[in-house]
């Protein structure tokens with residue numbers, strides 16, 4: 001098979017972790033006889049610095065021509081805390097999501113036995129937790145118009161909009177995944193307050209009977225925020241709108257104790273995108289110390305969800321687990337033990353695959 | 355002093371827990387020589403059943419004439435899961451907040467040593483955590499217009515609006531509280547995406563220098579959702595907009611392991627309101643088994659924030675702590691030990707005060 005991918009390292013630690021993910025992808029392609037063709041593009045703060053645009057047209061072109069996008073991380077301290085900055089890296093990210101039609105962000109929430117003691121939750125609550133958050137990614141308050149300020153600057157407004165089509169699309173995706181898993185969908189909304197949430201709930205209630213072998217639960221977002229901590233094992237597939245998903249998926253990722261290991265997939269109309277959940281971690285940039293595993297596991301998701309190559313993805317996972325068991329880990333995980341460099345961890349995994 | 359209060363028991367366990375809070379309030383007034391005058395009103399599902407309106411005009415009148423409102427809980431299963439119900443209990447709650455100008459909801463997040471083992475977090479993370487969430491309560495996505503559906507019903511929209519005045523008012527309140535505490539304000543927003551959040555951050559950056567002895571931190575709401583679990587002790591006063599506050603305050607309350615013990619205060623333009631954080635718990639209604647402590651501690655907050663009667667509030671707290679230490683607790687806390695009835699716990703506390 002020919003893998004035609006776009007590689008967008010982004011800012012901060014992005015380039016370093018991406019190097020390892022590309023090396024791992026190359027090793028897998030060699031092993032399984034796939035042809036890898038990739039091109040690199042700029043995005044985020046580094047793209048603003050070079051072109052004034054956080055998501056330049058050439059980068060978009062590159063993504064549109066790809067079958068999958070590997071994405072590192074974006075963001076730079078120099079654009080934070082400046083509410084009046086005209087161009088911000090995040091705008092590029094949002095434009096990219098919209099223009100590529102990346103409507104569903106999928107985050108598997110899984111634990112690693114060797115890291116369970118790093119969870120802020122009591123081990124017995126989180127051990128064996130295994131669920132999936134599906135976040136709508138191109139609608140809602142992030143993109144609704146009008147958004148802005150009154151003329152005197154003293155009133156600001158954002159608009160949340162959802163259409164039936166957007167909601168149906170992602171709910172069907174949630175049921176599809178639940179059918180391959182533990183057969184339970186939890187729809188999270190705020191239907192007791194918001195009109196958009198009432199449309200979500202109405203459509204969910206229409207769709208649920210079409211999947212008679214799958215259980216559907218409804219939770220208000222505030223209750224979901226509690227339940228994720230109190231009883232994470234009660235979830236199988238959690239599906240929700242953009243802003244709620246932003247908050248809940250970050251909350252869900254932190255309970256595993258392994259934020260540096262969690263990848264995500266964004267399913268799109270034109271291509272799919274795979275990226276770690278963590279950010280650009282500017283303090284560690286260039287130091288060869290960050291944890292490359294979430295980025296490498298994003299490549300595993302790319303094989304699985306992007307190309308339906310399950311064995312290839314499984315081998316990456318196996319290699320990552322082996323590195324954890326062998327204690328070949330970066331300083332964020334090493335604790336008392338030896339801390340390996342980012343590049344050493346990557347090389348070990350490539351070597352395992354070879 | 356004359357205490358002129360409105361008593362709104364609401365639905366579910368509301369009436370039972372309210373009985374105890376009123377008894378405790380009466381005991382305190384007797385002890386300290388205050389005159390208590392109170393009137394009872396209906397609100398929520400029971401008000402819909404009786405009048406068709408979840409917040410009838412008479413109830414509003416009662417609140418407007420009061421110096422403080424004690425509020426139980428509202429909500430009934432028969433109004434949930436029906437996205438098309440014309441009248442819902444929550445509408446009454448929102449109308450009440452708006453009409454009484456209850457612009458700031460304050461939730462102290464405190465732990466109780468005897469209950470720390472019930473926290474879903476590892477004890478060392480949450481022990482001695484002590485912060486305060488201040489949630490804007492009458493603006494944002496909850497109240498912005500337009501809200502509704504397109505004519506064909508297939509598109510829904512909500513509007514988030516904030517004005518400078520609304521934001522300044524609550525930020526000053528946050529700094530006021532921080533000045534009496536650990537001198538740190540954390541402003542939570544999503545300024546990298548939302549126009550309303552950028553106005554929040556801009557105004558916070560204007561106001562912060564007016565309080566040179568108080569440290570100001572800024573957190574994106576998704577990061578805040580992580581930090582509350584990872585490092586709750588890093589907060590002193592967290593202040594945020596309505597919807598973020600809804601989600602984060604529920605998350606924050608659950609990490610203490612003592613949801614049944616947490617009260618809240620809503621500071622208003624016309625009066626102030628005091629209520630437990632937990633809901634109406636319909637399954638337990640009428641069984642004399644629910645935990646009355648959050649409601650009783652709401653009465654303590656009423657003395658402190660509503661009437662500036664600190665000793666009176668402190669004595670209620672002391673009595674509650676004594677009941678916990680004596681093991682006079684309801685079944686949610688009792689575990690292996692003896693479970694007391696709701697009314698027995700209330701009577702024990704009244705007796706302690708007398």
Ligand SMILES: CC(C)[C@H](C(=O)O)[C@@H](O)C(=O)O
Pocket residue numbers: 090093246546547576
């Ligand atoms: C950077 C920001 C715009 C983005 C979001 O809110 O979607 C991030 O938090 C994420 O979750 O990918």
Ligand SMILES: CC(C)[C@H](C(=O)O)[C@@H](O)C(=O)O
Pocket residue numbers: 192193222444447600
């Ligand atoms: C019942 C609901 C409308 C309400 C809210 O969202 O404000 C509740 O969750 C709360 O936090 O008091």
